Amino acid sequence: MFPWVDGFHWSPGHIIFLSLFFAVVLTILSTIVSAVWRTASDFRTHRATEMCWRLNFAELPEAERRCRHQLAGRVPHRTCDNAFDCRHCPKYAELAALPARNPSWNVGVNFSNNLLYHRGHTWVRSEDDGTLTVGLDEFAHHLIGHPDSVQLPVKDSKTESNGIAWRMMKNGHEIRVRAPIDGTVVSTGGDKHGWYLKLRPRDPVDLRHLLRGAEVSGWLSGEVDRLRQQFSTPNAPHCLALGGPLMPELMDAMPAADWDTVLAAIFLEA
Amino acid sequence: MPDLLVLDRRLIARGVERSSTMRFVFWLAPWVALLALGIYAAALCFYYGLNQTHMDNRFAFGMWIYLDLGMIAMGAGTFFTGFLVYILKQEDLKPILNSAVVVGLICYSGAVAVLMVDVGQPLRAWFTFWHPNTHSMLTEVTFCITCYLFVLILEYLPVLLRNRQLRKVPSFLVFEYQLHKLVPVLAGVGAFLSFFHQGSLGGLYGVLRGRPFAFRQGFAIWPSTFFLFILSAIAVGPSFLMLVTAMAETLTGRRLVQPSVFRKLGSISGVLLGAYVAAKALDTLVWLNITSPALGFAPWDYYAYKPFGWALLFAEIVPLGLLPAFLLILPLTARKRSWALCGAALGCGGVLLNRFVLTVQTLALPTLAFDDFLRYIPSWQEVATFAGVIAYGVIVYSLSYRYLPLFGQAKGGDKNVSVG
Amino acid sequence: MSARYGFVIDLDRCTGCGACMMACAAENNVPPAPARATPRTGLTPMLVRKVSNGIEGTARREAFIPIACMHCGNETPCVGVCPQQAVEVDKATGIVMQMPQRCLGCRYCMTACPYHARYFNWWDPAWPVGMEKSLNPGVAVRMRGVVEKCNLCPARLHSAKEKAAAAGKKEIDPADYLPACAEACPTGAILFGNLADKNDPVFSAAHSSDAFRLLARLGTEPKVYYQSKQAWVKALAERDSDRATEAQHA
């Protein structure tokens, strides 16, 4: 193997063989090392969260990747190819100008027109002091009810949009809630407070990617429809009857349901 | 038990429907039992030594070596498709790639495991690396197979990390992404390694001057069997992938890959098989008329012993070589799935027969004028050990199919029966 | 000058008594085979085989062929194939050396050997209680799972060298180095010596008209010669001889 090991010969055959072997070993090792190193650097440069999100987004079924403008009825059909990040979407401005053709009927859950919504079922409210409050929207709230436990980020920790902002446990299911925006945690609330995080947004503040107005109703109705489909079993509870208000604490009401899939769909997991 | 159900569900990618946990468990149970038996048999061999087998001084290689050669030949589809996709840019074969990687991993890890049982002093196996005799084909095989096994593991890693739970860990997901970008490099290395060890496995017997039935002339240090093995391996590798995929499709009752992929694999297999048969025939003629007589061995002597008659040689070349080649090439049959699969099966059979002849018949035939033809029946330990490897393969493939994106994310539900 | 040790075995003189086998086994601490051993799983570095002219009845003739490692001098089949240099040809003596403590037990060399002169330790070596006291000092017992064969009694060569060294000589005295089998043969059928030495009796014997080697056409230059005046015995040298063929089709 090596010149100092018994059985090594300085013969051409031996040298060629071993050098080829070492070349192969080095190639394999360098492949691993470079993969690891690139991974590490992605984390150093904070590209990791973004990449994870985009990899997940790529795996989402098409129905869940509809463009906000389709939700608002501005365009008949459009699928987002930008990981829901309208900030860098070339067509955003042009499409946003179109009129929304989508009357906001009752979708079964309430939503507020002065809140901005993220597709991961969080809302964002800008406060006077320039911070942003983040909470769980009513749809998610109805489903989960009161979580058994909440694991919130520590103060001054950073959140990245579409990264995991906080985790909750409910009936043995882990719920990973995606952060709507980039920012620094100023203070943390919880289930009782009605909000979960207060963030100081990273400058420049840009909330363009969050849903508002007609988009929200379109989006939520879509979510409710999917929920209906997922629960379209013979013994479906009346709460899901067409138009009826969403029954609170659905997870407690129907423990047998395939919540794993449902929650994954709701919180944008592939 | 409910935990198991939950775990099972959580491991299956969202939106992918798989058979019920119970059904899956019932499918796995017999294989697990078989694997346990195999492990027990191997343990016997480790503890009491190889007297547990029916090998002996004259039949020093037995069933295990034969099946190793066979498995590795079947595993050749992996490096070859990798080579086609990443080096020759045959993108349309991509859907089969993940499945191919798993098949390769099973074949190679299985073969290495059996080899470890087969040697008398497994604890000294590393001597081969420490004091290598670079003239030995076995050294070449050992080095290449070990390295290639690592490559396969690396190629399998991205597939594994795409599992629903594992991908939740951001670092895993990113690593998978980065590694996947580098896979072409691995494919290249894999192709290089496989080329050599497939060949060396042929050389293994081709260099045996003392066994004129196996001995062949060749270029430089490599006997003709070196090249024949490479050719035959890459010829049936794709066929074997077709068979495995087809089997998975019947078991799951779902179309996993487009017919076009099948056809492409088939035609590649067919063409290479044709080339192989031609080369093999030529080589046989040279051997019968020049090589063997020169060593003082009349060729007809080899085939004077039943059950190893000329029929074996004929079967290897015509019904299990030429015929499948035609079945896979001719549009008429190639387009028909059943015919194509039949051709693939025959092709694999032919190469397996070739490996059998080279390993078993070579040892059974007498060399000294006063020697007799030898017989050898493997012991149950030998059979069980190998059965264990088969079971291991089925288990790994089933688990991979169930929890990993083997054929892209084939969303949508299974049809009738569904395992894996 | 480097020696080429080898045998010239006169098959006409061999009565097949098996003394060479016994002496070899005793010299090299070969363990008795366990009850489960078959004729094909034992250890016989020297093995005498009975051969016949393939005819039944009064015309039948039989002879005995002692077979040990042939110590092939050219393209030595077992040396080339060993993956970890556990087999080597000693340049000074021409002896093909098998090193059990280096062997991994892959048995590739056994498939390579056309003479079947290599043996695998299928069992742990074991003797009846107390019999280990009768083991030959200076010859290590081989462990299970390795290949062994005739190394031409290296212990005897070693002591011959020591003796020569003590006497301050470079070359060993040929009389001091005689493998157990050659020493034991009651009819003097086994002649041992240095084939490279023109004055050595084996040289002339090996070049006599009656001398032949087994499977010489393989081109491995075995250093074990055989000798016989009988045509049918000579015919055993090669596989595709008439006798072999008719024996096949008989």
Add this chain to the structure above:
Amino acid sequence: MKVTRRDLLIGSAGAVAGLALTPVPWKLLNDVSIWTQNFPWIPQPAYGPVETKYSACTLCESGCGIRVRMAEKFPVGVAGVRSHPLTKGALCPLAFAAHQLNWHPRRLREVRHAGRAASWAEAQAAFQKACGEGPIAIVDGRPGRAVSSVFEAFTRKHNGSYQAVLSAESQALAPYADWSGVPVASLGYDLENARTIVSFGAPVLDGWGTPGRFTQLWSERAAGAADPQLRLIQIEPSLSRSAARAWRWVRVREGIEAQLAAGLARVLLEERLVTQPGPMPRLSLAEAAAQTGLAPEAIRDLSHTMMENRPVVVIAADGNPAIAALNVLLGAVATPGGIVRKRGEVQPHVPDDPVPESIRAMLVDSTVPWEFAAQANAEVFRFAAWDGGGDRAGWLLPAPGFLEELTDVPTSPTSALPTYAVAQNLVALPIGVQSAAQFLVKIDPTMPAVEKVIHARCGEIFRSRQGSVYGEHPIAATKVDSAQHLEEQLRKGAVWMGEPPSPGKFRCELKEWPMENRVAPATSWATAWVPPVFPALATKLYQESNLREPPAERRG
């Protein structure tokens, strides 16, 4: 801080990676493979000085010269002695594993009575009682040894009878003894001067007589030659190893030696092929041919071939008088190259006593083959070093094994020259083991000790001033300065050999042609050297080579 699962994963991964960088795993790997190179359960050969001793093998009556390598007081190797006048360095195959026999699983180490463990004291008491009641018999397997005379003395004193069990070689000589009155022990074959040897089924190349003596003669004068100096004609039903290597193999039916001999005799007499006349066999050539399964021509040819180059001698497998008669007819008795009388009487000839009707007790020496069937009603005291299996004796008494007792080795039966050697007790006698002689001396202290007898015989040889002593270098007996010195030499492994025979000296008269195929008595055993037990090594080796089946294991 809180340790999450993630931290654990990373930690363990790091630990594994880190460990690989330390020498620990590599050292472990190395040590493990070193361990495989000397598993603790593998026996290690003894180390320390190896000394070489010379002696005579006592496993059979041939008494070949052996060179024994001793390490830590135990024999670790047996080889022949080139300077030995009779065997010239040859040994039978089994002798090479003889040093392992003492550890054979069947080695006897304690007294057994009726299958149960007993003590020497009990055995002694029982034998003493038997002597009191009488009559007793002592059976000796190798008459003519110092021990034999102890046996004889004991039987004389305690109104017993001395019985000798003869090997087949000796029995083959018995007819001449009957006809000439010369004791069997004094007769031998002068093979060195014969030119044609006709063996009636005697395994002459397969353990007959002294290993090496005839095989070497054959390999020098006969092997392979088309027209050899020494012709070996083997008459045997099957292609035995002797037949396979013989100059001619005559295939005959089983057990028709006498008929063939008669047929040959007829041809010899009718065609005047022999000079001196003899009684004509009653059997006609045609009848002989019919019974032997040979054509009359074949028998005629055979007799002609026999006479082609002479001297010719016929060797019988056992004491068949018809074949002995053939030798007489051929003039192969008391002539060079035939049956000769040894010069000088080394061992006093001990005559067999008539066997009494009923014997109270029978002491069977360890030299008597296991097959020996003792008289039914007698109480048997069986000495044996190895248990041959079966229930052969009331008393089974452990006797010394290989090289464990001092004994002398008289002339081998087939030898033409008298020899005398002494086998030293190179190995310490195991506890609880003693020889028949020691047993008898304990019972009757007036019995002479073996040492004394040997000493006396050395004295006789010294005074006879005949032959020479073959030690490191052979010297004429006349050159030996004292009996003391001679004994020392012999005890060191030298062998004395007397003068070659002088022709004549005895005659055999044939009244009429003996016809019966004398059935070998129960006391005879296969001529090929069959040990009380087969060395484990040999059993295995013979199994692996296709030489011959190992003797059927005698199971209890």
